[in-house]
Amino acid sequence: MFALADLRKQAVSQRQCRARNMWSGFLFGVGFAAFFDEAVFHQLLHWHHFYDKSTTSAGLVSDGFFHAFSWFATVGGLFLFADLQRRNALWLKRWLGGTLLGIGVFQLYDGTVQHKVMQIHQIRYVENILVYDLIWNMSAVVLLLIGAIVLYRTGKEASYEQ
Amino acid sequence: MSSEHLHHSAGDTASFLLAALFCLALIFYIWASLYSSRFYKKWPVYRSVLWTGGIVCAIGAIAGPLAEKAHTHFTAHMAGHLLLGMLAPLLLVLSAPMTLLFRTLRTGSARLLVGILKSGPVRFIGDPATAAVFNIGGLWLLYTTGLYAAMHQNLFLYLLIHLHVFLAGCLFTASILYIDPVPHRRTFQYRAAVLVFALAGHGILSKYLYAHPPRHVSASQAETGSMLMYYGGDAIDLVLITIFCFQWYKAARPRSVPV
Numbered sequence: 001m002f003a004l005a006d007l008r009k010q011a012v013s014q015r016q017c018r019a020r021n022m023w024s025g026f027l028f029g030v031g032f033a034a035f036f037d038e039a040v041f042h043q044l045l046h047w048h049h050f051y052d053k054s055t056t057s058a059g060l061v062s063d064g065f066f067h068a069f070s071w072f073a074t075v076g077g078l079f080l081f082a083d084l085q086r087r088n089a090l091w092l093k094r095w096l097g098g099t100l101l102g103i104g105v106f107q108l109y110d111g112t113v114q115h116k117v118m119q120i121h122q123i124r125y126v127e128n129i130l131v132y133d134l135i136w137n138m139s140a141v142v143l144l145l146i147g148a149i150v151l152y153r154t155g156k157e158a159s160y161e162q
Numbered sequence: 163m164s165s166e167h168l169h170h171s172a173g174d175t176a177s178f179l180l181a182a183l184f185c186l187a188l189i190f191y192i193w194a195s196l197y198s199s200r201f202y203k204k205w206p207v208y209r210s211v212l213w214t215g216g217i218v219c220a221i222g223a224i225a226g227p228l229a230e231k232a233h234t235h236f237t238a239h240m241a242g243h244l245l246l247g248m249l250a251p252l253l254l255v256l257s258a259p260m261t262l263l264f265r266t267l268r269t270g271s272a273r274l275l276v277g278i279l280k281s282g283p284v285r286f287i288g289d290p291a292t293a294a295v296f297n298i299g300g301l302w303l304l305y306t307t308g309l310y311a312a313m314h315q316n317l318f319l320y321l322l323i324h325l326h327v328f329l330a331g332c333l334f335t336a337s338i339l340y341i342d343p344v345p346h347r348r349t350f351q352y353r354a355a356v357l358v359f360a361l362a363g364h365g366i367l368s369k370y371l372y373a374h375p376p377r378h379v380s381a382s383q384a385e386t387g388s389m390l391m392y393y394g395g396d397a398i399d400l401v402l403i404t405i406f407c408f409q410w411y412k413a414a415r416p417r418s419v420p421v
Contacts, residue, residue, distance in 0.1 A: 050389060051372045064366035068358045071396060072403055076354075079407040087416055 017089045018158050022151055024080035025095040029102020029147075031074025034067065037110065047124040059118030066114070070106065097150030104144025111137040176321050181225040188217045191259065198265035205265075209257045216253030219245040224324060233314060236375070236383040237390055243327060244394045247297075251331035252402060260342035280345045290337040290348060290356040297334040298363040300326055305367065310376040334360065339405055350410045357406065361399055368392035 041048040055063075084090040111133065114120045123132040191213045195205035222228055223246035231238035264272050278284060286292055304310055304323060313319045336342070338353050368391040375384030 050385075050392075051369050055369075055373075060366055060369055061362075064362040064369070065358075067365050068361035071361060071399065072354065072358050075400070075403045075407050079411045083411060083414060 014158065017084075017087075017091070018094065018155065020080065020084060020089070021091045021094040022098040022101075024077050024084060025098020025100075026077070026102040026105075027073040028077030028081065029099035029104075030106045031070045031072075031077055031102075032099065033103040033106035033110075034070030035074055037107075041123070049121045049125070052119075052121045052125075055120050056118050059114065059120045062114060062118055063120050066106075066109075073102075091154065093150065094154040097147050097154060100143050100147030101151060102147070104140050104142075104147055107140035108137060108144060111140055176317055177225040177229060180321070180324065181221050184217050184221050184224075188214060191257070191262065194262050194266040198262065202265050205262065209262075212253045213257035213259065216250045216257065219250035219253065220328060223250070236379045236387040240387040240390045241394070244391070244398065246324065247301075247327040247331035248395065248398045250328065251335040252398060254332060255335040255339055255341055256405075258341050264343075276345070285346045287333065288337055288344075288346065290334070290353050293330070293334040293337040294356050294360040294363070296326075297330040298360050298367070300330055301364070302367055305371055305376050306374070308377055311378050314378075335402065338402065340409065350406075350413070353406070354410075357403070361395075364395050364399075365392060368395065 037048070042050070081090070081095065084095070111123075115122060115133070115136075122129055123136055126132070192210060195210050199205050223242040228238055228242050228245075232242045233239075264275070267275065287296070304313070304327075309319070309323070313323050337348075338357055340347065368388045371388040371391065372385055375381060379387070
């Protein structure tokens with residue numbers, strides 16, 4: 001038998017549901033961006049190097065933590081997605097907004113701090129690296145902004161409904 | 163020449179001893195599964211398969227052609243370590259050996275074992291953070307000091323380090339994944355945080371080794387070895403993370419309202 005207090009604790013409020021859709025998407029987005037980066041730029045194109053020896057030790061640590069976190073986030077974000085679905089609480093639009101934000105944030109951090117400040121590796125080992133850096137970071141900002149707008153608007157929609 | 167040969171045969175004896183221990187563990191597990199099934203529900207076959215797989219991985223790492231090559235070949239050494247320190251522990255932990263042991267022991271001995279498991283020191287070394295330090299910290303010590311080179315000169319060190327890698331791997335895996343009953347449960351959040359730190363420590367060490375090989379290891383060997391450590395570790399960790407998240411997912415299920 002459940003006490004009423006237990007039931008209250010288990011019920012997910014609308015506010016929690018909004019936050020969970022965003023975070024699930026965000027975590028998956030971060031993980032997806034890292035996975036894409038690894039699969040396409042490291043393994044398929046061989047543009048990124050596993051380690052170029054200009055990396056600072058802070059860069060090595062940052063890269064290690066980002067890699068570990070994103071590896072966990074990919075799986076964790078998908079399990080959160082499954083959790084939302086079994087609670088009938090999935091809000092795909094908001095979830096996708098979170099995903100875009102996650103991809104944008106990861107790519108922008110990777111493109112500015114990790115590639116440029118900490119010199120982990122460059123996007124590609126060519127003369128006109130500036131073009132690559134600009135396209136990389138501008139696309140990151142665009143994805144980030146679209147994600148932020150979708151999240152803002154779905155957040156507003158929810159408060160009208162309440 | 164003759165002393166080298168002596169060293170070699172002593173090494174063979176040591177590998178043989180370790181392999182024999184693992185074989186005994188396999189025989190005991192299978193016997194316990196059959197014996198305890200007479201009194202309890204039948205012990206699932208898939209658990210025995212997991213245990214056998216884990217033992218095979220561990221033996222493959224310490225005896226046979228891979229272990230032979232690992233003495234001179236850093237990449238082979240790394241493959242052995244992935245088997246001994248990560249894959250074997252994962253398979254062994256998944257086969258729920260403690261549960262089987264409790265089914266097999268008499269009540270008195272089982273109670274004694276519970277007492278030991280609940281004691282302070284066991285609680286301390288079984289904490290995910292301590293286990294991660296034993297596991298990942300041990301690897302840092304091995305590869306960034308002269309220990310790796312010394313290990314190939316000294317039989318006792320060789321045995322000690324391989325046992326440590328194996329046991330620390332088991333301890334860490336068991337502290338993250340609760341397959342057997344655990345007296346001191348830690349929250350999912352805490353275990354997730356420790357897991358991410360441990361993964362990061364492993365990844366950082368792999369990349370560090372790419373540029374800073376241990377003594378007597380050539381640059382090209384270090385490069386392939388460290389990449390194997392990085393990506394092989396990722397692959398096994400993916401299984402670990404998925405099972406961990408699945409356990410979390412099951413524990414967080416919404417309970418239906420009782421009628």
